[in-house]
């Protein structure tokens with residue numbers, strides 16, 4: 001019996017989703033999904049692939065043209081020295097990328113440093129590989145970055161991997177170049193692998209995105225992980241990728257990929273080719289619109305809910321991770337406040353504690369929704385906060 005799976009939690013986001021289905025005309029700020037449509041370059045490439053009957057099995061690690069384009073993107077945009085498209089494995093979204101990587105590099109009882117708060121599947125995948133996630137706090141007072149001395153103090157003889165996520169879900173924190181350089185030093189010194197989750201690489205408002213694998217000698221010990229979900233609004237199409245330099249690790253990852261997917265949907269991979277061959281304008285357009293939505297949301301929060309929530313607009317990603325000012329001091333305050341907002345205000349949000357113990361006392365709202373949905377949620381808060389939380 002696979003009893004260890006009982007210890008792998010399903011994200012509380014599922015509980016929230018169920019709650020949202022009980023609400024009429026909800027504002028779905030709980031979902032980490034963007035409201036944009038995928039660009040025409042993606043849709044027409046997929047339509048063409050169907051018309052040309054590209055509906056058969058393809059190589060497990062991906063369609064060769066897509067892997068070539070990804071390798072070139074990793075070199076030119078991320079400055080990662082990928083010399084061979086064979087390093088690239090195409091996956092069913094970033095989530096499966098993380099699954100195959102964890103299966104490929106972890107032994108039972110290995111320790112993996114993960115941020116707290118964090119995207120719940122990060123710890124979930126570590127547990128699925130029978131390894132142990134070790135939480136490292138991120139601090140609001142520090143722009144949701146680490147105290148790097150504290151992070152280093154958590155390394156033990158069993159620590160094998162450092163999972164990084166920048167820009168970060170749920171906090172929107174972005175690691176600085178000097179953070180990334182210091183983390184690279186720590187990884188080298190303690191002989192750690194790095195999984196670098198760069199799913200939000202294009203959703204950055206302040207500062208720069210630095211891929212740790214671009215630093216000298218770091219690609220050898222880093223597995224960078226990406227998705228088409230956020231950059232090209234392809235969340236439902238499920239397309240992601242990782243790059244692995246080490247041939248033995250890559251072969252293990254390939255097995256995990258083969259046994260879980262055989263290959264990733266051929267048609268979707270042609271959509272990925274369309275995305276990378278076509279104009280990249282949508283990335284800038286999405287970012288500009290997301291910045292406007294971020295500012296709209298934070299203006300509204302200050303105006304209508306400033307007594308209830310506090311927080312600075314994030315440097316990246318598309319989440320507002322807001323501190324609840326009116327804390328009752330009990331353990332479930334973020335759940336209580338979330339339920340109040342959902343049941344009485346129709347406003348979807350996720351309790352911060354769902355992202356880790358350090359997230360207690362916060363709520364996450366996604367501001368990548370249509371402006372009118374954001375405005376509706378803000379109007380609802382205005383009405384609601386005449387009432388005590």
Ligand SMILES: Cc1ncc(COP(=O)(O)O)c(C=O)c1O
Nearest residue numbers: 093094095119169199227229240
């Ligand atoms: C930090 C992070 N990594 C990876 C992913 C994976 O996204 P997908 O599986 O849609 O590619 C997400 C999705 O929300 C995320 O927030």
